[in-house]
Amino acid sequence: MLEGKGMTLPKAWKTGTTIAGLIYKDGVVLGADTRSTSGSTVADKNCSKIHYITPNIYACGAGTAADLEHVTDMVSGQLALHRYATGRSARVITAMTMFKQHLFKYQGHVGAALVLGGYDINGPHLFTIYPHGSTDSLPFATMGSGSLNAMAMFEAYYKDDMSRTEAMELVARGIRSGVMNDLGSGSNVDLCVITKDGVEYLRNYEYLQAKTYTRQFPVKYPPGTATVLKQRILSLKDVEVTEGAPEEMDVS
């Protein structure tokens, strides 16, 4: 109603984003930027877009921040119960199926686009999941507003059987490309490397837009910085100090 009179409501926080994933020889590397936007304002300069699903599965998320948080928490909880019920560690396709069934049920209204990666009993896996519920199984994938920028790097430099360092370097390069060339992505690069031996969650792996100067506060000016033009000294020796009457409750 107020919008009819010209008021603009603040837009839902979205992660205009660059997220990427890559399968290399021994596992999966996931990467994300850290900027969360509300319209054209940066809402969170250092948010975390690589969400925990299970100890061996992580998901990067692009789209509406609230939807992503809740849908990843929900699948994470469902999978924890599933692990207890089956007595086995979770598989990535199980997480993928839970996500796609939930998202399809809501016909795209749950604005969550995910890059899901993990290492399970069948090896490393990487899937993309779109808000309407479709999925792709890929060796390298990017999502978000900076996805084309990151994909340009992947298409140009991907090769079979990369080593861990090469894979991390390429994913970081892709996210950097998104951060530098897309306005919806920014700040820092997060990486997450998942192998059969475990997960290495590299929060703020690279600082790309850090402040180059930190201000000293409070500012300390040495005496003599300001020129003294006039000086007047008042003695407070004979000043009388009276205690104020106590504040009474206002009962009028």
Next chain:
Amino acid sequence: MLPRPTSHSKALGPGVAGPELAVATSAVLDRPPQPGAHLPLTGAAPCAVDPTSLNDPRQHTKYPYVTGTSVLAVKYKDGVLIGCDTLGAYGSTKRYKSTQRLYRVNDKCVVAAGGEISDFQHISTLLDELTTDDYRIDDGIQLTPQQVYSYLCRVMYNRRNKFDPLWNSLVVGGVQPDGSQFLGMVGMIGTHYTDSHVTTGFANQLARPLFRERQSDNMSEEEALNLLYDAMRVCYYRDKVSINKFQVAKVSTAGGVSISEPFALDMRWDYKMFSNPTKWAVGAW
């Protein structure tokens, strides 16, 4: 006097005049139009830009029909390189697979275009007229790329002001008389800029990151060609409306303009992990 309705809104209480009782009388209906936010204060009819509202059979360009996709261009040590594919698409159909989207103005300047091909042909005609004038004057002076760029900026902006744009993204590249390279882009609404590397269309997002990392004004021709090929390859992988048939125009200080024959690039479709992608996700894509 018009009869007044006797019913009224119950929310207002008995016998009270409210919005439903406000009836339009002739005083309201027949008065001249009052100035409003959207109307001029003089009370004149507003300026009509849409010719259909004036019963004029002319129409404004609303959509492009036969289109070219991205154009990529970089400066290198001896000049500039401009590359694009040879597709004239009709919507999503790959209709004309041998269109040349590069136009040689003179031996110092090349113009390339993405967008509506017919509008590009019109621009080529305009540039042809300018070049013919130069030839007839016969004083040895040719149009410089900077002059062609300024001319095209004005043409595009003036058409935009008439709400009848030439639906193109133009790239003007060449070598100035003092030997320095020139590279600029002019958009369909008159937006223009010059830079060491310019891209239009999909290449804005796909090729620009590669150019920003690897391009420099004193790169060798071989490095520049490899960079252009890598970028054109990525554009072909990820742009639906593109084909594997490219042309590259080279404008160099020494050699003038040379537009290559159409060629194809090697593409990698045999990565191991793409061979059976849904092995572990049967039923997915």
